[in-house]
Every structure is written in structure tokens, then in C-alpha cells.
Amino acid sequence: MSASSPRIAIVGAGPGGLVCARVLQQHGIPVSVHDLDASRTARDQGGTLDMHPESGQQALRAAGLWEQFLELARPEGQQMRLAGRDGRILFDATPPEAGTDEGSPEIDRGRLRDLLLDSLAPGTVRWSHRLTRAEPLGGGTHRLHFSGGDTADVDLVVGADGAWSRVRRLLSEAVPVYTGVTFVETGLDDADHRHPALAALAGEGTMMALDDNQGFVAQRNGGGHIRVYVGMRTDEDWHQRRGVDLADADAVRDALLKAFTGWSDDLLGFITETDTGYVNRPLYALPVPHTWEHTPGVTLLGDAAHVMSPFSGMGANLAMLDGADLARALAAGPTLDDAVTAYESVLLPRSAEAAEGAAEGIDGAFAPDGAEQALAHMTRHH
Template identity: 55%
Template structure:
């Protein structure tokens, strides 16, 4: 039986593992984090009926997903910098096209569906040697017949098939968090509503999203150098200094919107936006392939996790139904490459679009998720 190793326990890697196990195929997932609760998994995302939900159906988890998902999270408000509502979309009560779910909830759903011991935590990959020999930071060496790079933007598997590296887009997000928002931050909760709210003025923007449990995350979007904090004499834990700089940058915005910058609980989290070259392909390697952000990192415009999960489902099915691993990889890449290229071209330069004075329509995406383990 083929030895299959997946690197990365994000939604893509776990979806692939789940479908392989459902098809009676052994698989091991390796992840560098010490355990599933090692860090916060990020904000909410939507799963669309035509990609992410297709993958969950193949994984046999669609009903469980709908029990956790928030259809009301599809609500979208677009504001100007004065806080006036320019556009407001409210989903129908039975709308299931792209309901929201917290990333952590989705990951737990997938993890709990796997056979015990499938994920080996604390196994950070150092390199891939000759396609099928995996070297881990623990000193462990594992040989396999296929390694699947599902390890995100800065994949350690990618160099085995491609010299491409992610390039900084020129746009950075700062994440601000608000707990128990309806009680402790009612003004912000009212602005955001049940779903998301966005505003931009051409040079800077705000994007807020409702999460489960009364939490709200706000992403402060700026066109800045990747090292802007250091250039400003700041560090990421200098909350007061960052807040003062942001207030100066957003001085012409309404006081109500500026509360999304000043009233956050705890420190900011920095998330610079990177993307891979367009298109990103590689020469066929029968022992290595990539999925999700490792294969086609794009700006966060609503395609990342959905495409990662669709990639995962198609690869797993190809492995189960092909005569050999090599044939499966060829079949998978023959459909993944053109689909990814089309989406990469559609989202190229999209980080700038997030700052558009026309107020971009964030309402059709997974929102602003981490670019780490999709």
C-alpha cells in the first residue's frame, strides 16, 4: 500500500486525510505545532456551495458543518469613512450558499473525524530529499511514496518542485480583537451586525467580521512597507504606540469607526499579505504535489480555504481511483493548475483592491483568513 504523508494540519491537509481514510487509504499528517490548541486558528470564513461544501460532502461532514455554521454571517455592510451605510446585504433565512464558520471550529470538525493518531504533532518539516525522504526538525527521517504539501504560504515542501517564493503585496493587515462584543463593545457590534462590515478610502481600510461566541475581529488595512513597524520605531507589542500611529493615519475617519482601532482587547496581530507568482506551476514530480496556499497563494479575496479544500478532495479521490500514485498526481494537477491559474489571475493585485475608494465588496469571500496552513 502506498505510503502517503501530508504536511500541514490545516483545512486542506485534514480534508485530504479524511477523504483518503474514508476511501480505506492509510495516511499520516505531520504538523510542526505542539498540539491542536497551540494557537488561535484565526477568524471566521465562509464555505461555498461550489467548492468548500463539495469537499465536505465528499468527506461525509456536510451535515455536521451546517450544524456549526452561521448562515446569518453572510450579512454584509459597506460603509464610507464617515460610517454611512453604502450597501447592506441580508441573506435569506434558508440561504446556505456560503455560511460562515470559525476556522477553529472547522479544524476541530476535521480533526475529530480522523482515526486516532493520524496527526503527528510537533513534527516541523525541515526539507524534502529526492522527492520522498522527509527530514524533520526533531531529527526524524520518514520515507514515503507521496508527500503532499499542505503547509501554507511559506511551504517547506514547495522547494522540492518549485523555486517560487511568496512576494509581499505592499498591503498589511493589523488584526484587532473584541470579546463579548454585544455587551462590552455594543457600538461596534451594532456597526458590524450579524456578519461583516467594510470601509475604505483609497489608502486605508477597515474590515470587521462577527465570529461565534460574541467575538468580533477587525482588520486594519494599510499600504505600508513590510517592515513599517521597525521603520516607525515600534514593535508589535507596543500597543499604545501602534494605536497612536493608527489614529493619526485614520484622523479623517468618523470617531465611531475609529473605535475599531482604539477599543480592542489586547495587542494587535500583524498579517502582511503575500502572493505567489501568477500563474504558479511546476514540472510533474510523481512523489510530490501541493495544495492550497502552498500551491497558489493569493490575496484574501474569498478563495483560499475553499480552493484548498477542493484541491484536497480532488487529490484524495484521484489517489483512490487511479491505477498508481503517479497517475493520481497527474490527474489532480491537470485540473488544479488551470483552475488555480484562473483564480490567481482574477485576484492578482487584489490586495490593492482591498483599499479601493469604491469600497470593495467583501461579501462574497472567506474574508481575511490567515495565510499559514490552508
């Protein structure tokens, strides 16, 4: 396939799209990546990720980046704690010792993205390329139209453009729907020195406190930062119903404190001691299963194919495995279409299984007996 140099464009420079580009380049296959951001530093990349052996780690090995990853990873970040609404620790899984690659080592999303970006040939990523539409030209080719007026004619467009993918529209009418759970994100800076009690409660990895359709998730990031998600099963427009202006930090704080009446003051500190303000993040997922009829010249990976709740722990891991699998199929396939068909035959059932698990995970966590369900799950898996 490399001899015929198919024109391959990946839309979206997230972990899945970048892994795909990296593995393609390792096989000598040209590729371009188009991203709507103005640069790699245009926005915060989010929290931390645990790289699973059967997915994210496999993708990093396929990309030839495993050793570089280990230099950046935080194995201590695998610590998992569960607390009740009274702040009492119900479960505490000790992480592997620092310096080991056992289990599922953590890495900040921003550091992972930089690792992948730095591995690509210069000029691979075209920044400020917001896709407005993909125009079928026949025979599997498409003309990509970008907001700045640029166009690109390609033999394969790979939708790696996230939950609200524009590429997906070529294959499916499905759109993500609200899961019934909203996170309000906040954060603590220099937590060990400025918020020592909360830092001790959070531990070195992730602490969850769950009860009665509500909960806290405190996630240790690099640089002393703790990212906090205040979660609740509620209406998508909860803030409007309560007359809360999301731009008014005091109003959001007061609304959250009212919603969490009866919770331990130790846990409520994750709301009141914020250094970053509050960001409303309703959680969405595609219908399960999300499938499509094979269409020459286009395919999907990552959230574009299977956005699901974060309670699967699989989102970025699956996206990276998708990217590696697609690239390896393209390198091995006798034709572009044969390669994409082979990739999709693996992707679709795998995605459906993971999405089912994610739906069960969020429903179990944000349930009347969320702590009991989470404790049973952690006890089985640690």
C-alpha cells in the same frame, strides 16, 4: 491503488490537508498527517470562513461531513456590509435565515478544524513534526526529516504546509512576495455587551469600510468575538520607518490613529477599543500563475500551491477542494503518478484563475476609490 498501500504523507494539518486525509481514509487508503504544532490547541486558528457551494461545500460533502458542518455553521454570518470613511452604510446584504444551508454559511476556523480532526482515525495526525527537509531517494520516494529527529520514507509527500511551504522547494523556486497591503489585526470580546455601538456597526457578518488605500474589515466570529483588520497600502516595514515598536500597544494604536486621520470616530473605535492588542500581518501572495513541472512523488495543495490575498474569499475553500480532488484522484487512479498528474491538470489552471481574481480584488479594495470599486462589486454579486 489501495491494494498496493502506497505510503502517503501530508505535511500540514490545515483544512486542505485534513480534508485530503479524511477522503483518503474513506476510500481505505492509509495516510499520515505531520504538523509542526504541539497539539490541536497550540495556537489560535484565525477568523471565520464562508463555505462556497462549488468548493468548500463540495469538499465537505465528499468528506461525508456536510450534516455535521450544518450543525456548527452560522448562516447569519453571511451578512455583508460596506461603509464609507464617514461610517455611513453604503451597502447591506441581508443574510439567509438561520437554520438554512443557502448561500455560503460561515464557520469559525477552529470549529472547522476540530470537525475535520475528529473525523480522522486516531493517530492520523503526528503533532510536533516540523519538516526540516525532504530528501529525494529516487523513483519518486522521499525521506522526510523532522526537527525532533524522526524520519519517514514515503511514496507521495503532499505539501499542505502553507504559504512558506518547505515541500514546495522540491517543485518550485517561487516564494510569496509582499502584496503592498498590511493588515493590523485586533479584536473585541463579548462585543454585543462590551462594545455595543461597534457590534451594531459590524452587524452579524462582515463589515468593510474602504477609502483612499485604507480600510477596516470587522468580521463577526462565534462566542461574541469580532475580529478586526485595520488595512493599509504601505511599505512592508511601515512600523520601522515610523519608529513604532510592534510590542508597544500604545505606540501601534497612536500610529494607526494618525494614519486614519479624518475617518469617522465610529470606525476609529475599532482601533481604540481593542481587547486583544495588535498583531501586524503583511499580506503575501505567490506569483501568478504559480506552476511547476510534474515531479513523481510530490505535489502541493492549498496555500503551498497558490497562496493569495484574502480578498479572493477562496483560500480555505480552494484548499479543501484541492484536498478532496487529490484524494479522489488517488482513489481512482491506476497508479500514484497517474493520479497526481490528473489532479495537477485541474489544480494549476483553477489556481491561476483564482489568484488573478484575488490580486484584482485587493488592488481594487485598497485603491484611491476603494469604496466605489467595492460597491460596484457587491452590487453585481448580491
